[in-house]
Amino acid sequence: MLEENQTITIKGTKDGLTLVIDDRGPFEDVIDELTDKFSEYSPKKDEPVVPVTVKLGNRYINDRQKQQLRELIGNENCFKIEFFDSNVIHRDEALTWKEDSDVKVINRIVRSGQILENVGDLLLIGDVNPGGKVITSGNVFVMGNLLGIAHAGANGDRDAVIAASYMKPSQLRIADYISRAPDYESEGVYMECGFVDEKQDKIVIDRLQVLSHKRKDISGFERRMLNG
Amino acid sequence: MGEAIVVTSGKGGVGKTTTTANIGTALALMEKKVCLIDTDIGLRNLDVIMGLENRIIYDIVDVIEERCKLGQALIKDKRFDDLTLLPAAQTSDKSAVTTDGMQKIIQELKQTYDYIIIDCPAGIEQGFQNAIAGADKAIVITTPEKSSVRDADRIVGLLENEDMDPPKLIINRIRNHMMKNGDMLDIDDIIQILSIDLTGIVLDDDDVIKASNSGEPVSLQGKSKASVAYRNIARRILGETVPLQSLEDEKGMFKKMKKFFGIRS
Numbered sequence: 385m386l387e388e389n390q391t392i393t394i395k396g397t398k399d400g401l402t403l404v405i406d407d408r409g410p411f412e413d414v415i416d417e418l419t420d421k422f423s424e425y426s427p428k429k430d431e432p433v434v435p436v437t438v439k440l441g442n443r444y445i446n447d448r449q450k451q452q453l454r455e456l457i458g459n460e461n462c463f464k465i466e467f468f469d470s471n472v473i474h475r476d477e478a479l480t481w482k483e484d485s486d487v488k489v490i491n492r493i494v495r496s497g498q499i500l501e502n503v504g505d506l507l508l509i510g511d512v513n514p515g516g517k518v519i520t521s522g523n524v525f526v527m528g529n530l531l532g533i534a535h536a537g538a539n540g541d542r543d544a545v546i547a548a549s550y551m552k553p554s555q556l557r558i559a560d561y562i563s564r565a566p567d568y569e570s571e572g573v574y575m576e577c578g579f580v581d582e583k584q585d586k587i588v589i590d591r592l593q594v595l596s597h598k599r600k601d602i603s604g605f606e607r608r609m610l611n612g
Numbered sequence: 613m614g615e616a617i618v619v620t621s622g623k624g625g626v627g628k629t630t631t632t633a634n635i636g637t638a639l640a641l642m643e644k645k646v647c648l649i650d651t652d653i654g655l656r657n658l659d660v661i662m663g664l665e666n667r668i669i670y671d672i673v674d675v676i677e678e679r680c681k682l683g684q685a686l687i688k689d690k691r692f693d694d695l696t697l698l699p700a701a702q703t704s705d706k707s708a709v710t711t712d713g714m715q716k717i718i719q720e721l722k723q724t725y726d727y728i729i730i731d732c733p734a735g736i737e738q739g740f741q742n743a744i745a746g747a748d749k750a751i752v753i754t755t756p757e758k759s760s761v762r763d764a765d766r767i768v769g770l771l772e773n774e775d776m777d778p779p780k781l782i783i784n785r786i787r788n789h790m791m792k793n794g795d796m797l798d799i800d801d802i803i804q805i806l807s808i809d810l811t812g813i814v815l816d817d818d819d820v821i822k823a824s825n826s827g828e829p830v831s832l833q834g835k836s837k838a839s840v841a842y843r844n845i846a847r848r849i850l851g852e853t854v855p856l857q858s859l860e861d862e863k864g865m866f867k868k869m870k871k872f873f874g875i876r877s
Contacts, residue, residue: 493807495769496762513765513805531805 392417400435401463407441411449418456431462440470484521494518494532514554523547529572533557545599547577547592556587563587614645614722617729617849618747620771622763624734626755627784630820630830631842632731633661635751637829638846640695644726647686649698649717651743652733653709656700663690663827664697673701676713682720691832696725706738711745718746727849736770744771750779751811756786756796761805768806780811782845787816788859812845813856814838 391406391414405414436457445453450468457463473481487505494500494508496515505522512518516532521539523546530548535557537544542559552572555564558580577595581588619632629652636648650658653673659665670685675698682698689695698717701708721728732743744750750771754764764781771779783802790796803810817838823830831842837857844854 493769495772496765498769511805511807515762515765529804 390417392421394421400437400466402437402439403457404439405441405443407443411443411445415452415456418453422457433462433464435466436463437467437469438465440468442471444470444472444474446474487525488520493528496532512553531572534578542580543599543601545577545579545595547595550574551576551578551589553578556589558587561587614725615727615749616718616722616747617727617749617751618732618744619729619751619753620732620740620743620767621753621760622734622736622767623754623760626753626760627814627820628734628753629657629661629731630824631751631753631782631784631814632729633658633824633829634831634838634842635846635849636695636727636729637689637692638831638843639727639729639849640689640692641831641843642846642850643694644850645694645724646692646727646729647696647698647721647725649721649728649730650700651709651714651730651739653700653739654702654705655733656702658731659687659697659699661824661827662697662829664699665827668699671699671701672717673704673708675717676709682717706733706742709739709742711742714742715746736766740767740770744774744776747776749777751782752779752806752808753782753784754802754806755784756791756799756802758797761797761802765806768808779808781806781808782812782814783810784814785816786813786859791859810856811848812841813859814841814845815857815859 391409393404395402395404438453445468454465457465484504487507488502489507489509490500490502491509493510494512494516496513498516500508500518502518502520503522504520505525506518506520507525507527508518509527511528512526512530512532512534514531517535518524518533519535519538521537521541523544524534524536526534526548528548529550530546530553532553533555534546534553536546537559540559542561544558546556546558550572551574552570553565555562556578558578561580563578563586573589575592576589577592578587578589579595579598580586619628619635621628632648636646639646648658648662649672650656651672652658659668664687667687670680672685674680675682675685686696686698689697718728730743730747733739752764752767752771754760768779781803783799786799787796791798799810799813815837817830817836819833819836820830820838823833830836831839833839841857844857847854
């Protein structure tokens with residue numbers, strides 16, 4: 385049986401250890417108890433590294449405290465903290481997260497020499513003219529003519545897509561991939577999208593309908609639109 | 613209180629100076645008081661096209677550096693009493709003029725003139741900033757070529773940041789047969805890309821070059837297509853509704869009859 389005042393419970397699962405830390409009581413107590421617990425344990429060499437998940441409940445810990453836990457558990461022992469699981473996140477984190485997942489609606493024309501930079505998904509109502517550029521960390525949706533450069537997933541998200549009502553871009557960029565228009569004069573395409581094809585290892589352009597198979601999570605966009 | 617209109621394009625050689633001269637002359641023909649300002653310091657041309665080159669005594673830099681009064685630098689046109697030119701300096705460079713200086717001059721001119729037409733230099737540097745500083749409206753010139761449309765697009769973007777009405781578009785040097793073949797950009801394509809209002813189209817006309825060389829703006833010559841086009845633009849500036857000029861050549865009576873009876877020629 386567990387003692388009443390015990391703040392730390394250790395469970396073994398098939399994925400490693402789960403460390404449940406009670407969310408009441410000061411953080412110092414947690415550290416003390418952990419130091420206690422781990423001092424009893426002396427690992428043998430060449431034991432495999434055991435992944436640890438830390439469940440924090442309703443406790444918020446900052447990066448410094450996370451580092452403290454990592455050092456305490458990871459050092460000298462064969463444990464490694466894989467994941468902190470907490471019910472609460474910091475306001476700033478939440479805001480960044482919201483910004484990243486929000487769809488920004490912008491109504492303008494991005495003309496030659498202009499750059500439209502954004503975080504999260506971008507819904508541009510208007511054209512991107514030749515020489516104009518849109519950059520965002522999420523997906524790019526253009527309700528209008530995309531004739532310039534579009535860069536989706538600028539922070540490295542290779543799953544980002546670029547969709548436009550009319551597409552005749554000079555370049556499409558997704559994360560670190562770049563594709564450019566052919567040298568011969570070509571007609572643009574209507575209602576198509578560009579995404580990174582893993583097999584071909586390059587950006588391909590296909591009908592919008594293909595997206596529902598390739599990027600299932602994108603429907604999040606629709607959901608957010610419905611919920612306002 | 614007058615109105616200051618800047619004529620700009622970004623790209624060089626698309627016909628800013630010619631357009632300035634001709635719109636100014638056409639407005640003067642309609643008995644408006646007009647002042648033309650050349651802001652292309654160091655590379656002045658407007659005076660040559662107007663045929664006023666050898667009357668220049670003081671220029672815009674002299675006015676800004678207070679070597680003369682504004683009235684002394686203004687040159688009266690040979691043909692119209694109500695048309696004057698404020699020439700650019702040929703010896704200084706663009707840094708000799710400041711946006712403040714320009715604004716002051718234009719404010720002063722607005723008191724006496726109905727229209728002040730400002731000829732903008734090519735490029736988007738200081739000279740461009742000076743030229744648009746005092747303007748209330750802008751006219752963007754482009755030709756049916758990709759490079760010039762690209763530059764016009766850039767200029768429209770820059771003008772959008774300024775405190776003025778959305779610019780109007782003039783498409784210059786249209787060659788009808790090339791546009792028909794698809795060798796030149798179509799008028800509709802250009803408007804679609806730039807998405808600003810069209811205020812006039814001017815056909816490529818040999819008379820324009822002849823007129824420029826003789827120092828007589830082409831809008832004074834009644835018949836030529838370009839002349840009609842410029843006068844139409846001036847009328848639109850005055851607020852009249854004028855239909856766009858037909859690109860087709862004038863048809864003879866016989867052809868018109870054929871068309872009327874539905875016979876293919």
